[in-house]
Amino acid sequence: IEPPAGGGGAVAGGGMNVVFSALLPYNVLGDGNCCLHAVSVAMWGIQDRVGVLRKALHGMITSKELFFQKRWKAQEEEWDAEDAQIMGLDGPIEREATAWKSEWDDVKQRSERDGAFLTQIHLFVLAHVIRRPIIVFAHTEQDDTLCRFRGVYLPLEWPEGECEKLPLLLGYQGSHFVPLVYHLPGWPPPHDRSWPLIPIEGRDGMMLPVLFSKGRPTRVISNEQGIEGCSGRELVEARLPIEWCGIPSVAAVRMNFRSASQEAYGGRRRNTTSITDMVSQNICGMIERYLEDGRREAMNALPPPKPKHSDSDLARELQEQEWEQNMLTHRLEKSHLTASPAAS
Numbered sequence: 001i002e003p004p005a006g007g008g009g010a011v012a013g014g015g016m017n018v019v020f021s022a023l024l025p026y027n028v029l030g031d032g033n034c035c036l037h038a039v040s041v042a043m044w045g046i047q048d049r050v051g052v053l054r055k056a057l058h059g060m061i062t063s064k065e066l067f068f069q070k071r072w073k074a075q076e077e078e079w080d081a082e083d084a085q086i087m088g089l090d091g092p093i094e095r096e097a098t099a100w101k102s103e104w105d106d107v108k109q110r111s112e113r114d115g116a117f118l119t120q121i122h123l124f125v126l127a128h129v130i131r132r133p134i135i136v137f138a139h140t141e142q143d144d145t146l147c148r149f150r151g152v153y154l155p156l157e158w159p160e161g162e163c164e165k166l167p168l169l170l171g172y173q174g175s176h177f178v179p180l181v182y183h184l185p186g187w188p189p190p191h192d193r194s195w196p197l198i199p200i201e202g203r204d205g206m207m208l209p210v211l212f213s214k215g216r217p218t219r220v221i222s223n224e225q226g227i228e229g230c231s232g233r234e235l236v237e238a239r240l241p242i243e244w245c246g247i248p249s250v251a252a253v254r255m256n257f258r259s260a261s262q263e264a265y266g267g268r269r270r271n272t273t274s275i276t277d278m279v280s281q282n283i284c285g286m287i288e289r290y291l292e293d294g295r296r297e298a299m300n301a302l303p304p305p306k307p308k309h310s311d312s313d314l315a316r317e318l319q320e321q322e323w324e325q326n327m328l329t330h331r332l333e334k335s336h337l338t339a340s341p342a343a344s
Helices: 034-044 054-065 065-087 097-112 120-128 232-241 276-298 311-343
Strands: 010-013 016-019 134-137 151-153 168-173 175-179 197-199 218-220 223-227 242-245 249-254
Touching: 010 276, 034 054, 034 120, 034 168, 034 175, 054 097, 054 120, 054 197, 065 097, 097 120, 120 151, 134 218, 151 232, 197 242
Parallel strands: 134 168
Antiparallel strands: 010 016, 134 151, 168 175, 197 249, 218 223, 242 249
């Protein structure tokens, strides 16, 4: 992750140096679910091996399909216009209605299918599942192709006061997502200025793009009715804990958990229960239901069938011994499952 111009990760300004924190990748499984693993590790420190986030992602994208489809199409049309300009075409690339439908159906299928690689719109929906911004750092060109995962994904369909401001930080390289972690000088840091500071501008001075901000009205703090065409600067200032550092100013995110959980949004102070805690409780509830379904299936499992008789006496004796062992295992598992609720 390259810091803005200034060398050594610092930007000079006002007679002082602003030091940005280094981001370190934390590797996760590369089983096609790396995006979900990365989000899970960034939030809870564990990988999503049981597919809870994928179920939540599919549920969100199908229940609010019209909202997300409009934003997806607007973003795709913007990228098509950029591609047309790069290729020197006279007009934008146009797709037929059947092509739009086919691609959106693929988006929905990918959200449900285990191991299916997720795209930018899935990251945008994930930001709504966890009600937190997601920032993806990546090179704009990878393997001689244009990479468009780099950017800021904001939960724009949720009001500001119902979301966390502190973002999750992910890295993307070689078709693999990883969570990005940083060093803390101690816990808790002694003062607000010692919390990590993460720049969201590149060496070219351009802020990371805010993806999927078009296609539907987006509310900002200064306009409760919602407006279309909000600038990226307006959105990040409304949705992220932004600090402007150095001369010239560089946009950066202060990763201050303490102040972010206490901050007021547009004059409305959020509830005492953290939004992240609430989402975590919902996800934990999904995990508990998943485990309970597995327990119920085990309770209803039939005992192993008796083996068919073999011609050989020795083979028949070995089959009987194996069946008795399987029956013993079956009874022990059922007795354990029956006793576990009382023990808890």
